[in-house]
Amino acid sequence: MICAGIDIGSRSIELVALEDGRVAVSRRVDTTYDPIAQCTRLLNGISYSRLIATGYGRELLTQRFPATAITEIQAYALGARKLYSDCRLILDIGGQDTKAIALSELGDVRKFEMNDRCAAGTGKFLEVMAASFQIPLKDFGSFALRGGKGIAISSMCAVFAETEVTSLIARAKRPEDVALAVHKSVVRRSVSMLKRVSVIGPLLFAGGVALNPCVRNLLAEEVSCEVVVPDAPESVGALGAALYATKTASIKNKRLAL
Amino acid sequence: MEANYEPMWESLGLDLAAHDELLRILGKGYSDVFLSQENRPKGMSYFDFVMSEVHGLRVKELIDGQKEGRKVIGSFCVFVPEEIVRAADATLVGLCTGADFATDEVDELLPRNTCALIKSAFGFKLGKVCPYIETADMLVGENTCDGKKKSYEVLGGLVDNLYVMDLPQTKSPEGRALMRAEYVRFRDAIEELTGITIDAERLRKGIGIANDKRRAIHRLNSFRSADPAPISGLDALLANQVYFYDDPARFSESVNKISDELEQRVQKGEGVFPEGTPRILMSGCPMAVPNWKVPWIVETSGAVIVGEESCVGERGTRNLADDSRNTIDELMESILDRYFQIDCAVFTPNLERQRHIEEMYKRYNADGVIHYGLQFCQPYQFESMNVEANLEKKGIPTLRIDTDYSMEDIGQLKTRIEAFIERIS
Numbered sequence: 062m063i064c065a066g067i068d069i070g071s072r073s074i075e076l077v078a079l080e081d082g083r084v085a086v087s088r089r090v091d092t093t094y095d096p097i098a099q100c101t102r103l104l105n106g107i108s109y110s111r112l113i114a115t116g117y118g119r120e121l122l123t124q125r126f127p128a129t130a131i132t133e134i135q136a137y138a139l140g141a142r143k144l145y146s147d148c149r150l151i152l153d154i155g156g157q158d159t160k161a162i163a164l165s166e167l168g169d170v171r172k173f174e175m176n177d178r179c180a181a182g183t184g185k186f187l188e189v190m191a192a193s194f195q196i197p198l199k200d201f202g203s204f205a206l207r208g209g210k211g212i213a214i215s216s217m218c219a220v221f222a223e224t225e226v227t228s229l230i231a232r233a234k235r236p237e238d239v240a241l242a243v244h245k246s247v248v249r250r251s252v253s254m255l256k257r258v259s260v261i262g263p264l265l266f267a268g269g270v271a272l273n274p275c276v277r278n279l280l281a282e283e284v285s286c287e288v289v290v291p292d293a294p295e296s297v298g299a300l301g302a303a304l305y306a307t308k309t310a311s312i313k314n315k316r317l318a319l
Numbered sequence: 320m321e322a323n324y325e326p327m328w329e330s331l332g333l334d335l336a337a338h339d340e341l342l343r344i345l346g347k348g349y350s351d352v353f354l355s356q357e358n359r360p361k362g363m364s365y366f367d368f369v370m371s372e373v374h375g376l377r378v379k380e381l382i383d384g385q386k387e388g389r390k391v392i393g394s395f396c397v398f399v400p401e402e403i404v405r406a407a408d409a410t411l412v413g414l415c416t417g418a419d420f421a422t423d424e425v426d427e428l429l430p431r432n433t434c435a436l437i438k439s440a441f442g443f444k445l446g447k448v449c450p451y452i453e454t455a456d457m458l459v460g461e462n463t464c465d466g467k468k469k470s471y472e473v474l475g476g477l478v479d480n481l482y483v484m485d486l487p488q489t490k491s492p493e494g495r496a497l498m499r500a501e502y503v504r505f506r507d508a509i510e511e512l513t514g515i516t517i518d519a520e521r522l523r524k525g526i527g528i529a530n531d532k533r534r535a536i537h538r539l540n541s542f543r544s545a546d547p548a549p550i551s552g553l554d555a556l557l558a559n560q561v562y563f564y565d566d567p568a569r570f571s572e573s574v575n576k577i578s579d580e581l582e583q584r585v586q587k588g589e590g591v592f593p594e595g596t597p598r599i600l601m602s603g604c605p606m607a608v609p610n611w612k613v614p615w616i617v618e619t620s621g622a623v624i625v626g627e628e629s630c631v632g633e634r635g636t637r638n639l640a641d642d643s644r645n646t647i648d649e650l651m652e653s654i655l656d657r658y659f660q661i662d663c664a665v666f667t668p669n670l671e672r673q674r675h676i677e678e679m680y681k682r683y684n685a686d687g688v689i690h691y692g693l694q695f696c697q698p699y700q701f702e703s704m705n706v707e708a709n710l711e712k713k714g715i716p717t718l719r720i721d722t723d724y725s726m727e728d729i730g731q732l733k734t735r736i737e738a739f740i741e742r743i744s
Contacts (some may be wrong), residue, residue: 117730134738170742172711177731 064310065109066302067128068136069096069118072156072184073269075299076103079307087296092118097125111310113302117158117177131305133298134162134173140301141265142168144291149261152251152280153297154270156184159251163259172258181217182250184270189219190243193226194236201240202273208241217250241275248279255284262286267297324375327382331453338448341420342374345609352615356551358591360584362577363554369561373608377564378450381410385456390513393455395440396463397635397661398486402654403506405567406525407513412451413563414440414458417610419724421446428473434695435723436607437466444477451564457482457512459505463665464698482508490659490666499655506651519647526642526650528567535574536562536636542581543625544683547590549581552601552624553614554591559631560608592623597743600683602628602676602706603691604699605635610724613691616733622740625683628676629691634661637675664698672702673709680715687716687743689736694723716743 063085065078074096078086086107090099096118104112104126112129114122119130133153137160141148151162158177165171180186191201212234216222222243229239247270255264264286270276271294281288291297328338349370353359369377381391390409392399395416404411419435420442428445429438443449452458460471460483475481485501487494510517517525539558542549558574584590599622601614606629614624628634640657644650662672680688690706692699703719710717718739722728 117734132734132738132741134734135741170738173735173738175731175735177734178728 062111062310063107063109064303064306065104065107065112066136066299066304066306067100067103067112067114067116067122068133068296068298068302069100069114069116069122070155070298071117071158073295074099074103074116074118075296076100076107077296077299077303078107078109079303082307084300087293087299089295096121100126109306111306113306113309115298115302131302134160134170134175136298136301136305137162137267138164138168138170138301139304140297140299141267143300143304144297145263145265145289147263148265148289150255150259150264150286151297152255152264152266153268154183154247154251154266154276155268156188159183159254159268161251161254161258163261174254174258176250176254179217180219182247184268186219186222186247187243187270187273187276189223190226190240193223194240196240199272202244202275202277204237205240205244205275206278208235208237208239210238210241210245212238212242214239214242214246217246222246244273244275244279247276248283251280252283260285262288264288265297266290267294269295271295322375322379324379327379328374328450331378331450332447333450333453334447337421337446338374341446341448345373345418346371348609348611352611353553353557356553356591356618358589359554360550360577360580362573362580363550363557365573365576366554366557366561369565370557374450377566378454380566381412381451381454384410385454388513390456390509391451391454392457392459392509392512393451394459394461395467396459396461397630398461398463398658398663399459399484400502400505400654400658401529402522402525402640403502403509403517404525405528406517406521407509407515409456409509409513412455413607414451415443415449415608416440417560417607417724418442420448429470432695433466433470434604434693436604436693436696437470439607439724441470441474444474452478456480457508459484462486463663464696466695486665488665488667495655495659498659499651502651502655502658517647519645519650522647522650522654523642526640526654530639530642531571532562532567533636533639535571535578538578539574539581540626540633542578542585545585545590546598546684547588547592547594547596548598548623548625549584549590550577551591551618552599552627553611553618555624556606556611556614556627556631559627559636560606562636563608563631592618597622597687597740598625598683598685599623599740599743600626600628600676600680600685600688601632601691602679602688603703604693604696605630605632606691607631612724612726612729613689613720613722613732613736616729616736617689617740620733620737620740621744622736625685626679628672628679630661630663633679634663634672634675637661664702669702673706676706676710677713677715680710687718687739689739690717690719692719692721694721696721 115136162173416439424445487497641653
């Protein structure tokens with residue numbers, strides 16, 4: 062029996078399909094302007110018994126597919142605990158939002174905070190900055206790792222920070238140093254949010270931005286607890302949704318189908 | 320609305336085009352939020368009717384009353400003593416402050432960082448779309464929070480019938496003395512406005528009218544402890560909102576009819592949501608008409624609201640005034656006793672509120688508390704942090720949200736509320 066989870070984010074959609082508790086399929090596509098078409102592509106060839114949707118586009122999916130929705134808070138909690146069973150804290154920095162989730166010892170969600178009204182400190186911020194440096198986003202982190210400390214970006218807003226970057230470069234500051242400052246800005250904002258939620262780790266760092274080696278390093282420096290980054294940090298939500306599908310599939314089969 | 324109220328609205332100086340637009344939006348909002356609910360108590364049709372005539376029949380009643388010498392007093396706060404107004408055969412109307420309107424005009428007069436409730440009051444006035452404000456013989460402001468206090472200075476420049484009541488900041492003997500003096504001064508002002516001398520008998524009658532409404536709401540609330548919930552939080556909120564401006568006797572009678580139905584439902588185990596639906600206590604800032612945003616999100620996300628710890632709700636209706644004493648001074652003390660217990664966050668300290676939230680949580684068999692704070696509302700924002708910490712320490716799941724009246728953050732609120740409901744399921 063295949064149980065699938067789809068995480069529809071603002072920039073990318075991830076699919077994880079579990080069969081007998083093991084990951085059978087893991088796929089990722091861009092959201093684009095037609096997320097339903099993208100989901101159809103993702104699910105092509107997969108005969109799932111149960112489908113759970115999460116992420117900001119979850120309601121849309123439930124309208125067009127036989128799926129139920131759970132919030133990304135719950136999905137991330139389930140996914141993170143599966144990947145790291147002692148996990149007590151989750152930081153997810155996505156394309157346009159950031160979440161911090163504190164878990165109890167048993168893995169239940171205790172407290173969470175989200176920044177989803179402003180792209181400051183999210184993947185979008187890094188994307189805009191990388192473009193202003195004319196460096197591919199995937200290389201931006203290693204570029205920044207070559208930087209030295211001493212510069213701080215004061216603007217939180219991606220638009221104003223870009224202006225700040227331009228002016229720093231124009232004052233002949235080393236681009237690598239400025240790039241490091243940009244990354245510090247993201248981490249500073251995330252750590253502030255984390256501290257409001259919990260300081261008890263271990264911390265699982267998820268979301269696309271967890272692929273950035275500079276953010277990973279700076280985060281580990283700033284928090285007092287252990288930081289763990291899974292292999293596929295973007296798929297933690299989809300994994301959690303698939304786990305929820307598995308958990309509830311056996312319950313569902315005992316009732317009449319919806 | 321069946322009758323043609325345009326001449327009446329025009330005579331009140333309303334902007335007819337803007338007013339039509341307001342009624343259209345209100346009607347659609349009401350239909351989307353309330354009429355889409357399933358299995359509502361049949362008695363709620365009274366409130367459907369009241370809302371369909373919100374600017375029509377009720378306003379006409381008030382104007383007809385004025386022709387017979389009954390004055391209309393508009394107010395913005397539960398600290399304004401209804402008993403004293405009713406004692407002089409006058410009507411007290413709680414003014415609506417639950418939607419954004421005429422926002423550009425409001426921004427010219429008030430700072431942007433003002434809470435949505437205050438801005439809404441000004442929006443309705445500046446947009447000339449509220450027949451209640453225009454028909455009132457007296458508008459009563461009160462020095463509660465800083466926002467209100469300073470905004471009444473501005474309102475005083477827009478109307479010529481504003482009376483501002485001062486209120487204490489502490490529940491001390493000195494605070495009580497101030498409140499007593501202010502209630503006496505208010506009584507004097509009402510006597511002067513109405514030409515009626517308020518004696519003990521009149522005051523006792525006024526207490527009776529206010530108490531009857533409160534008793535009706537208490538009875539309705541008593542059935543909300545049941546699972547399944549026999550009435551939705553939205554419908555109960557609506558009753559609490561209409562409490563502020565409906566004819567008291569008709570209101571009490573209609574609410575009692577609904578309570579009769581709820582009693583039957585509870586006996587039969589009938590509810591508006593399935594048994595076991597996650598139960599939420601709302602706590603915090605009041606939700607004035609037509610602010611239905613957050614309860615609507617909560618009750619379309621798989622939970623039911625079983626109580627409101629707010630001024631449009633139990634904080635406003637909690638206690639009765641004692642009408643058993645004899646002299647006017649004694650009855651004024653009884654009224655003072657009653658209002659002095661209101662645990663609004665403008666008071667410091669405000670420790671009873673924490674106890675009330677926990678007591679209501681138990682009484683209504685809630686599963687979690689959602690603390691609702693309006694953006695820029697400092698008193699409730701400040702209290703929200705301790706409320707959350709203290710509740711969580713006792714194992715009571717709590718979600719703090721702060722928002723305004725805009726539709727911009729519906730998605731974000733829904734995610735947080737759904738995640739909270741998942742937590743308490």
